[in-house]
Structure formats: structure tokens, C-alpha cells
Amino acid sequence: MTAAMPSPALPKAMTARNRRRNALNNAMLTLTGVCAFITVSMLFVILAYLVYNGGKSVNLDFFTKLPLPTGESGGGMGNAILGSMEIIFFATLIGVPVGFLAGVYLSEFGGKGLPFAVRYVCDLLNGVPSIVIGMFAWIVVVAPLHSYSAFAGAVALSIMLIPIAARATEQFLQDVPNSMREASLALGASKWRTIASVIVPAARKGIMTGMILGVARIAGETAPLLFTSLNNQYWSTGLKEPTASLPVMIYTHATAPYDDWHRQAWAAGLVLLGLVLVANIAARTIISRGASLPK
Amino acid sequence: MATPAAVIEPGSARVKPWLGADEVARAITMVFAIAILGIAALLVFELWTNSAPSRQKFGFGFLTSALWNPVTDQFGALPYIYGTIVTSTLAMLISVPLGVGAAIYLSELATPRLSSALTFLVELLAAVPSVIFGLLAIFTLVPLMRSYIEPALKAAFGFLPLFTGPAYGFSYLAAGIILAVMTFPFIISVSREALLSVPREQREAALALGATKWESTWQVVVPFARLGILGSVFLGLARALGETMAVTMVIGNNPGIHASLLALGYTMPSVIANEFAEATGDVYKSALVEIGLVLFFLTIFINGMARILILVTTRKGSGRA
Numbered sequence: 293m294t295a296a297m298p299s300p301a302l303p304k305a306m307t308a309r310n311r312r313r314n315a316l317n318n319a320m321l322t323l324t325g326v327c328a329f330i331t332v333s334m335l336f337v338i339l340a341y342l343v344y345n346g347g348k349s350v351n352l353d354f355f356t357k358l359p360l361p362t363g364e365s366g367g368g369m370g371n372a373i374l375g376s377m378e379i380i381f382f383a384t385l386i387g388v389p390v391g392f393l394a395g396v397y398l399s400e401f402g403g404k405g406l407p408f409a410v411r412y413v414c415d416l417l418n419g420v421p422s423i424v425i426g427m428f429a430w431i432v433v434v435a436p437l438h439s440y441s442a443f444a445g446a447v448a449l450s451i452m453l454i455p456i457a458a459r460a461t462e463q464f465l466q467d468v469p470n471s472m473r474e475a476s477l478a479l480g481a482s483k484w485r486t487i488a489s490v491i492v493p494a495a496r497k498g499i500m501t502g503m504i505l506g507v508a509r510i511a512g513e514t515a516p517l518l519f520t521s522l523n524n525q526y527w528s529t530g531l532k533e534p535t536a537s538l539p540v541m542i543y544t545h546a547t548a549p550y551d552d553w554h555r556q557a558w559a560a561g562l563v564l565l566g567l568v569l570v571a572n573i574a575a576r577t578i579i580s581r582g583a584s585l586p587k
Numbered sequence: 588m589a590t591p592a593a594v595i596e597p598g599s600a601r602v603k604p605w606l607g608a609d610e611v612a613r614a615i616t617m618v619f620a621i622a623i624l625g626i627a628a629l630l631v632f633e634l635w636t637n638s639a640p641s642r643q644k645f646g647f648g649f650l651t652s653a654l655w656n657p658v659t660d661q662f663g664a665l666p667y668i669y670g671t672i673v674t675s676t677l678a679m680l681i682s683v684p685l686g687v688g689a690a691i692y693l694s695e696l697a698t699p700r701l702s703s704a705l706t707f708l709v710e711l712l713a714a715v716p717s718v719i720f721g722l723l724a725i726f727t728l729v730p731l732m733r734s735y736i737e738p739a740l741k742a743a744f745g746f747l748p749l750f751t752g753p754a755y756g757f758s759y760l761a762a763g764i765i766l767a768v769m770t771f772p773f774i775i776s777v778s779r780e781a782l783l784s785v786p787r788e789q790r791e792a793a794l795a796l797g798a799t800k801w802e803s804t805w806q807v808v809v810p811f812a813r814l815g816i817l818g819s820v821f822l823g824l825a826r827a828l829g830e831t832m833a834v835t836m837v838i839g840n841n842p843g844i845h846a847s848l849l850a851l852g853y854t855m856p857s858v859i860a861n862e863f864a865e866a867t868g869d870v871y872k873s874a875l876v877e878i879g880l881v882l883f884f885l886t887i888f889i890n891g892m893a894r895i896l897i898l899v900t901t902r903k904g905s906g907r908a
Binding site: 313314316317320321323324325326327328330331332334335338341342345389390393394396397398400401402406407409410412413414415416417419420421422423424425427428430431432451454455458482483484485487505508509511512513514515518519522539542543546547554557558561564565568569572573576 | 608609611612613615616617619620621622623624626627629630633634637684685686687688689691692693695696697705707708709710711712714715716717718719720721722723725726727768771772775799800801802805822825826828829830831832836856859860863864875876879882883886887890891894
């Protein structure tokens with residue numbers, strides 16, 4: 293800004309002071325730009341490293357083969373990819389309907405007290421560390437069934453998804469103008485009819501975006517799966533079996549001391565990040581511009 | 588309007604069967620809303636009852652003892668609490684200045700187009716799974732710390748107890764740095780919203796009085812949005828406290844209490860991640876659950892503070908949003 297440029301009529305001391313102020317102005321404003329540059333560049337640093345280190349190991353084998361024992365090179369993570377899909381599918385199957393219906397209640401039926409409490413609890417649940425959620429799922433699913441299972445993993449992830457889905461649904465339903473509700477009610481439609489055939493369809497893009505962002509968030513979660521779905525070196529045979537997942541595989545392979553496992557970890561990281569970013573970009577740009585998850 | 592009563596009769600008869608539908612829909616959706624409260628209540632209940640053996644055996648001494656011995660069933664959480672506090676503090680020291688600086692740039696300087704493009708990228712950074720940060724850190728940050736950064740810190744500040752001991756690469760400092768990167772996005776996007784909700788008149792008044800852009804930003808806009816910025820910091824802090832994977836992969840997992848930031852450490856989430864599946868015996872398992880309980884209350888408290896602060900500022904600011 294040139295608002296503080298010294299005018300020739302000012303005394304010398306004043307111009308010196310203004311020069312200092314201007315210098316500080318320029319320095320600090322540049323610094324904020326540098327901050328923005330550093331933080332945003334992290335994303336590209338991460339992407340570049342993953343592509344550089346994992347790019348060559350992402351091939352057909354990676355998607356179709358089982359991991360090989362240490363010492364043998366090659367193999368893939370087919371079981372982890374399938375396992376992740378299975379766990380995420382069932383987490384979505386539980387989390388999306390529950391979250392959606394709760395969100396409808398919050399936005400459309402709520403009075404004063406209960407919705408406030410539910411909203412607050414949603415936000416708090418959203419902030420509970422994922423490792424604690426995993427522990428909870430172990431206590432309520434794994435311990436009583438005496439077995440690590442894909443189902444337990446799905447329960448853990450669905451507990452993370454429910455508050456996200458509920459708040460996203462509520463937020464986008466709230467964005468539907470009241471005049472649409474009134475128009476529908478004035479035409480004689482009952483309240484639930486109004487919700488089912490006017491309000492929800494009007495908000496469907498936003499709600500879908502919220503759901504996709506929520507699913508993308510849980511898809512990358514590792515901590516809740518560590519002692520629920522555990523891991524598996526082989527193809528999992530059902531919901532009640534310990535099941536491999538991509539994030540847990542990345543963790544175990546990256547922390548193991550074998551170069552060949554590291555290569556697989558990079559490849560798995562690239563695939564996982566690729567899927568998460570594509571889902572995010574697609575949801576935010578194609579379906580609903582400028583939408584974002586509730587923080 | 589003189590509508591004959593006879594015309595209304597059949598109509599209302601038709602409406603009657605549908606009258607219950609609203610109540611049914613309301614009841615069904617309400618069940619699911621209450622289910623969320625139920626999940627939260629069950630979560631607290633299970634953590635509380637499952638940590639009972641440990642709570643009864645160690646009492647409050649659990650939080651102040653540094654002994655962790657599964658063989659003799661003696662457990663104390665101090666090294667983990669200490670590690671969590673040290674790493675989160677380090678993370679905040681790095682990410683708050685950078686995050687708030689970036690938020691100022693996005694809200695005050697960048698053109699709206701550039702600002703929304705950069706914010707989009709920041710949101711994408713927030714979506715990167717934590718295990719990916721861990722993967723990257725273990726193969727890039729850790730060797731970098733071991734060969735360059737930690738030796739340099741020791742050479743320059745070795746007289747301080749903070750920078751002593753061997754440079755393993757794995758350290759409190761490495762965990763703090765990776766946590767900082769992971770908390771940027773939250774601090775930036777919430778701070779940016781707080782700054783954007785400062786009324787335009789505040790900026791104009793300061794500029795009209797002859798303030799430079801920076802003076803108007805730093806002395807008027809930032810103080811106006813300070814509660815929201817503080818909220819963003821608490822939100823970032825809550826994430827840092829509960830973050831598991833990336834920290835577990837770079838902190839070295841060594842249950843000691845060290846003054847040096849270059850030493851190997853341990854945090855509350857990492858000890859759960861590493862030991863919960865293999866923990867045998869009631870006391871051992873319940874000690875880990877109790878760590879989870881402490882972590883739960885800590886993050887709930889800090890998150891609650893953040894929510895209140897964010898709510899207060901977004902209510903107050905009514906200018907541009």
C-alpha cells in the first residue's frame with residue numbers, strides 16, 4: 293500500500309519514521325506470503341516424493357498379487373486393496389444412513405435442546421483421537437467376539453463417519469432456502485413429503501459431496517484399524533476374519549527393515565493418496581464447488 | 588369464501604391416514620440423532636469401566652509415575668504424557684506463526700481468486716492421511732534430521748540441555764515437525780475464516796488514519812479476530828495431541844523422560860498403538876485404556892474450548908463472511 297508514502301512537506305524525522313514503517317510493512321507482508329508458500333508447497337512436496345519413490349512399483353502385480361515373504365522381490369498388495377474396499381464399504385453402509393437421518397433430524401425436526409446437544413456431541417466425537425475410537429471398537433466388538441475382524445474395523449470407521457455425515461447433511465439442508473419449504477407446505481404437502489421430495493433433492497449435491505469427503509477421510513485412517521481389522525498376509529475370507537488394509541500395510545511395511553517392503557510401502561502410499569485426492573478434488577469441484585468438511 | 592362444509596369432509600378424510608407420517612418421520616430421525624448421543628455415552632462408559640483395574644490399583648499416582656513394567660504389573664503414564672506435551676508444544680511453536688502468517692496472506696493480501704485456489708490446496712493437505720505423513724517422514728525427515736539438522740543444532744546450541752545426546756534422527760523434534768505440518772491446514776483455514784469475518788470498516792478506518800497495510804492488519808484486524816485465531820490454535824492442538832501414526836513412526840518409541848529434544852520419546856497415542864493388541868493381563872490392558880481415557884478427556888476439553896472460541900468470533904463478526 294502506498295497510503296503511508298512520505299510527502300515532501302514533512303520534517304526529516306517523520307520521513308525516516310515513515311520509511312521504517314514502510315520497510316516493516318513490506319517485510320511483514322512478504323513474510324506472510326512466504327508462510328503461505330511454505331504451507332501450500334508441502335502438498336506438492338508430498339506428492340512429488342510419493343510419485344518419485346512409488347511410481348515405478350505401481351504395476352498390475354501391485355493390484356492383483358499377495359505380499360511376498362521377506363527376501364523375495366515382487367508381489368503386490370491385492371489383498372490390502374480388496375480388504376480396504378470391504379472395510380470402507382461396510383463402514384459407509386453403517387455410517388452414511390445413520391449420519392444422514394440424524395442430520396435430517398438436526399436440520400428439519402429439531403427443537404431447541406436436543407439438536408444443540410447432538411450437534412455439540414458430533415463436533416466432540418469428530419475430535420476424539422482415532423486411536424481411542426479403535427480402542428472403543430476393540431472393547432465393544434473384538435473382545436466379545438474373541439476375534440479381530442473386518443467387521444470390527446468397519447464399526448470403528450463408521451463411528452468416525454457418523455458425526456461427519458450428520459453435520460454435513462445438516463449444513464447442506466440448512467442452506468436450502470426457507471421459501472422452498474414454505475412453498476411445498478403451502479401446496480399441501482406434509483412435512484416429511486416436503487423433506488423427501490423438495491428439501492433433500494435440493495441439497496443432494498452438497499450432501500453427496502459431504503459424504504464423499506467423509507468416506508475419503510476414513511479411507512486413510514490407520515489407527516482405528518490397528519487392533520480391529522488387524523492385518524492379514526493372505527486374502528481375507530470374510531467379514532469375521534482379520535483383514536489387510538492399505539493404510540495398515542503402509543505402516544507395517546514402512547517400519548520394517550527391508551528395502552523391498554519399503555518399495556511396496558511407497559507404492560501403496562501413492563495409490564492411497566491418489567485415491568483420497570481424486571475423491572476430494574472430484575467432490576469439491578465437480579459436484580459442489582467450494583464445499584468443505586465441518587472442522 | 589363460502590365453501591360448503593360438505594366439500595371439506597371427503598378431503599380431510601383423505602388427509603387423515605397421512606397425519607401420522609410426520610410424527611413417524613420425526614421419531615425415526617430422532618432415534619438416529621439420539622443414537623449419536625448413545626455412542627458418545629457408551630464410549631465414555633466403556634473407557635471408564637475398562638480402565639477400572641488400573642484406576643483402582645494406581646489411583647492418581649498413575650499420572651505421575653514413570654514406571655512402566657508389564658512383567659511386574661507396575662504402570663505409570665508420565666513418560667507418555669510428557670512426550671505428548673513436548674511434541675504438541677513443539678508443533679504449535681512451529682505451526683502457529685506459519686499458519687497464522689499464511690492465513691493473513693490468504694485473507695488480507697491475496698486476490699479472492701488466488702486465495703480460494705490456495706485455500707483449496709490447504710484443504711487437500713488436510714485430507715492427506717496421517718500414515719502418508721509418517722511414511723514420508725520416516726524416509727526423508729528422519730535421515731535429514733540425523734545427518735544435517737540435529738548435528739547443526741548441537742553445534743550451535745549444544746550448551747543448552749535441549750540439544751544434547753546422540754543424533755538418532757528419530758526424536759521429539761522430528762515428531763514435533765511432522766505434527767506441525769499436519770496441523771497447518773486446520774490453523775490456516777479456521778484462522779482465515781476468523782480474519783475474513785472482521786468487518787471491512789475496521790480495515791478502512793485504520794487505513795484512513797494513515798496506518799500501513801501491515802499496521803492495520805496487525806494492530807486492528809488480528810486483535811479483532813484473536814478469539815477465532817485462538818480457537819484455531821486449540822483445534823490444531825487437539826489434533827496434535829491425538830495424532831497417532833505419523834508420531835509413532837518418527838518418535839523412536841522409548842519410554843523415558845528426557846530434557847533433550849533430540850532424544851527418543853513416546854506419546855500417549857503411540858503407546859496405545861504399539862502395545863494394545865499384544866497387552867496381556869487385565870491390569871496391563873486397563874492401564875492402556877486409562878491412557879486412552881486421559882487422552883479422551885484432554886482432547887475433549889481442548890476441542891470444547893476451540894468450539895466455544897470459534898462460535899464467539901463468528902457470531903461477533905458480521906461484516907464480510
